[in-house]
Amino acid sequence: xxxxxxxxxxxxxxxxxxxxxxxxxxxxxxxxxxxxxxxxxxxxxxxxxxxxxxxxxxxxxxxxxxxxxxxxxxxxxxxxxxxxxxxxxxxxxxxxxxxxxxxxxxxxxxxxxxxxxxxxxxxxxxxxxxxxxxxxxxxxxxxxxxxxxxxxxxxxxxxxxxxxxxxxxxxxxxxxxxxxxxxxxxxxxxxxxxxxxxxxxxxx
Amino acid sequence: xxxxxxxxxxxxxxxxxxxxxxxxxxxxxxxxxxxxxxxxxxxxxxxxxxxxxxxxxxxxxxxxxxxxxxxxxxxxxxxxxxxxxxxxxxxxxxxxxxxxxxxxxxxxxxxxxxxxxxxxxxxxxxxxxxxxxxxxxxxxxxxxxxxxxxxxxxxxxxxxxxxxxxxxxxxxxxxxxxxxxxxxxxxxxxxxxxxxxxxxxxxx
DNA sequence: TCTCTGGCTAAGCGCTTGCTTAGCTTCACT
DNA sequence: AGTGAAGCTAAGCAAGCGCTTAGCCAGAGA
Numbered sequence: 001x002x003x004x005x006x007x008x009x010x011x012x013x014x015x016x017x018x019x020x021x022x023x024x025x026x027x028x029x030x031x032x033x034x035x036x037x038x039x040x041x042x043x044x045x046x047x048x049x050x051x052x053x054x055x056x057x058x059x060x061x062x063x064x065x066x067x068x069x070x071x072x073x074x075x076x077x078x079x080x081x082x083x084x085x086x087x088x089x090x091x092x093x094x095x096x097x098x099x100x101x102x103x104x105x106x107x108x109x110x111x112x113x114x115x116x117x118x119x120x121x122x123x124x125x126x127x128x129x130x131x132x133x134x135x136x137x138x139x140x141x142x143x144x145x146x147x148x149x150x151x152x153x154x155x156x157x158x159x160x161x162x163x164x165x166x167x168x169x170x171x172x173x174x175x176x177x178x179x180x181x182x183x184x185x186x187x188x189x190x191x192x193x194x195x196x197x198x199x200x201x202x203x204x
Numbered sequence: 205x206x207x208x209x210x211x212x213x214x215x216x217x218x219x220x221x222x223x224x225x226x227x228x229x230x231x232x233x234x235x236x237x238x239x240x241x242x243x244x245x246x247x248x249x250x251x252x253x254x255x256x257x258x259x260x261x262x263x264x265x266x267x268x269x270x271x272x273x274x275x276x277x278x279x280x281x282x283x284x285x286x287x288x289x290x291x292x293x294x295x296x297x298x299x300x301x302x303x304x305x306x307x308x309x310x311x312x313x314x315x316x317x318x319x320x321x322x323x324x325x326x327x328x329x330x331x332x333x334x335x336x337x338x339x340x341x342x343x344x345x346x347x348x349x350x351x352x353x354x355x356x357x358x359x360x361x362x363x364x365x366x367x368x369x370x371x372x373x374x375x376x377x378x379x380x381x382x383x384x385x386x387x388x389x390x391x392x393x394x395x396x397x398x399x400x401x402x403x404x405x406x407x408x
Numbered sequence: 409t410c411t412c413t414g415g416c417t418a419a420g421c422g423c424t425t426g427c428t429t430a431g432c433t434t435c436a437c438t
Numbered sequence: 439a440g441t442g443a444a445g446c447t448a449a450g451c452a453a454g455c456g457c458t459t460a461g462c463c464a465g466a467g468a
Contacts, residue, residue, distance in 0.1 A: 038327065055447095056427085060445060247454080258416065259456090
């Protein structure tokens with residue numbers, strides 16, 4: 001019933017590290033299902049059938065449905081943080097901010113199914129798993145806050161409320177995961193627009 | 205088990221039009237539960253027990269769990285649009301934008317439980333109910349887009365991508381529903397901050 | 409006083425859920 | 439050829455789901 005679709009094809013590269021292939025098919029199926037319907041509305045039978053397997057096969061590779069969610073959420077958070085870390089470059093705070101926002105926004109558009117799970121399914125994680133993921137989330141916002149602080153210090157940014165503005169900049173990119181679909185334009189172009197808007201939000 | 209809490213107290217004024225009182229208690233219980241766990245993870249038994257009733261009592265007042273969601277979502281959307289309409293005033297587009305963003309943001313903070321249901325539970329509505337709510341959503345974004353267009357026309361705003369910027373301004377406020385909790389500060393102060401940020405995003 | 413209506417509960421129905429069990433097949437390695 | 443592990447399926451279990459049924463009770467109207 002479920003053939004190879006665009007999302008599964010892109011995911012092939014993203015989830016290359018997941019072995020064996022059957023475990024990866026279950027995982028990409030779960031990403032699509034969780035993004036589409038949410039964790040609670042997704043059944044293990046749905047996930048298994050997207051991977052072309054019987055329901056029981058899921059438990060050969062993952063001990064529970066929640067563990068599948070955690071695997072996705074953890075990797076997604078790590079990927080998002082990595083995107084920010086490698087984008088944080090440029091001669092001035094303004095350049096760095098533009099680069100950060102462009103990359104973070106484009107990632108949320110490009111990987112909007114993963115991003116949807118990362119941003120909106122936290123409540124379904126166990127307390128332990130949530131705590132692990134929360135650590136990465138703090139690192140993500142710290143990355144933005146640092147650039148804003150650097151810009152304030154050298155006088156290129158005028159920010160009255162640093163934590164509040166950090167959250168606002170993050171919100172801009174994160175909310176992309178809520179509404180983005182491929183027909184809404186090129187992720188890179190969206191990233192440029194948002195980089196522009198973010199810069200104007202803070203520049204002195 | 206569930207006593208009168210802050211949320212229920214505030215909701216008393218908001219949901220005054222829902223009669224009889226038992227139907228209102230079910231509705232406010234559902235708002236809290238849906239906001240906390242999401243629609244799919246909320247059971248009719250949970251909603252009923254928050255209202256201090258047996259599970260079957262829910263069906264005396266509402267024909268289904270989805271109908272309860274629709275009632276909340278429809279009223280929430282209407283309230284959000286009303287907030288925007290009555291805030292759209294001021295001599296210049298910049299004044300109007302500031303007023304709109306401040307009010308819309310403060311509403312999402314003040315009524316963050318309702319807002320959470322409004323913004324993040326659309327997928328659980330039936331197609332018919334979703335269509336009805338989508339009409340209001342279009343009116344909401346049209347309200348923002350109009351002010352931006354007016355500012356562009358009189359030269360006070362510089363906006364390269366009107367629909368994209370409209371969406372970004374909306375995102376700023378909407379995402380508040382995702383992270384806001386009462387200990388994160390005064391809704392009005394947050395509204396002022398966001399009004400400031402939005403104005404800077406677009407001003408020429 | 410009797411009856412009707414609105415609001416409620418106890419019990420439970422049919423179904424779906426996450427997950428388990430038992431067992432089959434394939435295949436690398438000896 | 440024989441063995442063990444890995445990967446899978448058919449079948450099904452206990453629990454929980456949304457919702458229904460049957461009936462109780464208080465209070466208003468005749």
